[in-house]
Amino acid sequence: MDIKAIIAKHTKEDGSFDSEAFATEINATIPKEFVSKEQYSKKTEEIEQLTTDLESAQKSNLSTEELQKQLEKAVNDAKERETQFNADLASMQKTNAVKLALKDSGTVNSDLLFGQVNMDNVIIQDDGKISGLDDQVATFKESMPYLFQEGGAADKAKPTIVAGGNPNSGGAGEKSLVQKIQERLGE
Secondary structure: OOHHHHHHHOEOOOOOEOHHHHHHHHHHHHHHHOOOHHHHHHHHHHHHHHHHHHHHHHHHHHHHHHHHHHHHHHHHHHHHHHHHHHHHHHHHHHHHHHHHHHHHOOEOOHHHHHOOOOHHHOEEOOOOOEEOHHHHHHHHHHHOHHHEOOOOHHHOOOOOOOOOOOOOOOOOOOOOHHHHHHHHHOO
């Protein structure tokens, strides 16, 4: 709205001003061109609220992206730990299988001999058998026979197992305590 144009429109040629016509036109034009203070304040509050909501949403998006990155990092770390765990487990199983096989091969000191084994040549197969160790053990038996028992593991003396129960304490010919009591009671 151009107020100067409205004033010029209502100014007569003689210089007099028609204030009633001016006021009527201004009152008709103002609602079309201007807003009330209450409407202005309300719209300003709405704009501020929308701006705050937009900033919050942008921060939320940013934090969502950060959370996604943290989640991906955690997943990758877990995969790395799982891979490392599986590798350590396989190595431990291989080590224990070789130590047990060395012990069963009749070694005097399987830990000392284990240090000489080339673990790169030893493979644990799917059926649990160890390949690549027998050749090394044969070489060790030739070069270090003092680390093996004579005759191998098959000739080990097996312990004698005695039948359970209390042995007779009085010797072969004596009666047991129960038998003596039964005689006295006359049974």
